[in-house]
Amino acid sequence: MLYLAVHSHEEKKHGVKEVAEALQVPGPFLAKLLQHLSRQGLISSAKGPSGGFYLSKRDKAAPLRQVIEAVDGPEPFRACILGLPVCSSDNPCPLHNKALAYRQGLLKLLEAQSIDELAKRIQRMKLSLSPCDYDTTIHS
Numbered sequence: 001m002l003y004l005a006v007h008s009h010e011e012k013k014h015g016v017k018e019v020a021e022a023l024q025v026p027g028p029f030l031a032k033l034l035q036h037l038s039r040q041g042l043i044s045s046a047k048g049p050s051g052g053f054y055l056s057k058r059d060k061a062a063p064l065r066q067v068i069e070a071v072d073g074p075e076p077f078r079a080c081i082l083g084l085p086v087c088s089s090d091n092p093c094p095l096h097n098k099a100l101a102y103r104q105g106l107l108k109l110l111e112a113q114s115i116d117e118l119a120k121r122i123q124r125m126k127l128s129l130s131p132c133d134y135d136t137t138i139h140s
Contacts, residue, residue, distance in 0.1 A: 038053070
């Protein structure tokens with residue numbers, strides 16, 4: 001989403017192969033993800049020789065929470081921070097109450113932050129979205 005928000009618009013669309021190479025992810029995986037996001041109304045696409053995927057102004061206005069829920073569902077925002085299957089307000093784990101405050105703050109942030117706002121921040125900071133621009137060597 002962020003790659004498309006930074007690099008695309010209605011006149012400049014990107015194909016799956018191009019995006020997959022830039023992000024160093026498998027093409028078939030990315031194609032399914034982009035199709036899913038398109039069906040969810042979070043990204044736009046056009047067919048034909050000058051077709052591809054892009055983010056419209058409406059797409060860019062979507063809050064980050066909507067994108068996360070479209071990909072992972074609401075579970076990341078509900079699951080126990082310790083991974084316990086029985087954690088709830090009625091049966092809290094040792095970290096439940098502290099995690100609840102963190103989770104509520106995170107949800108508020110993700111609801112208030114749009115894709116466009118984050119993309120503009122990335123552009124201002126001149127951050128790269130390509131994994132090959134970062135040193136991933138593990139140093140001991």
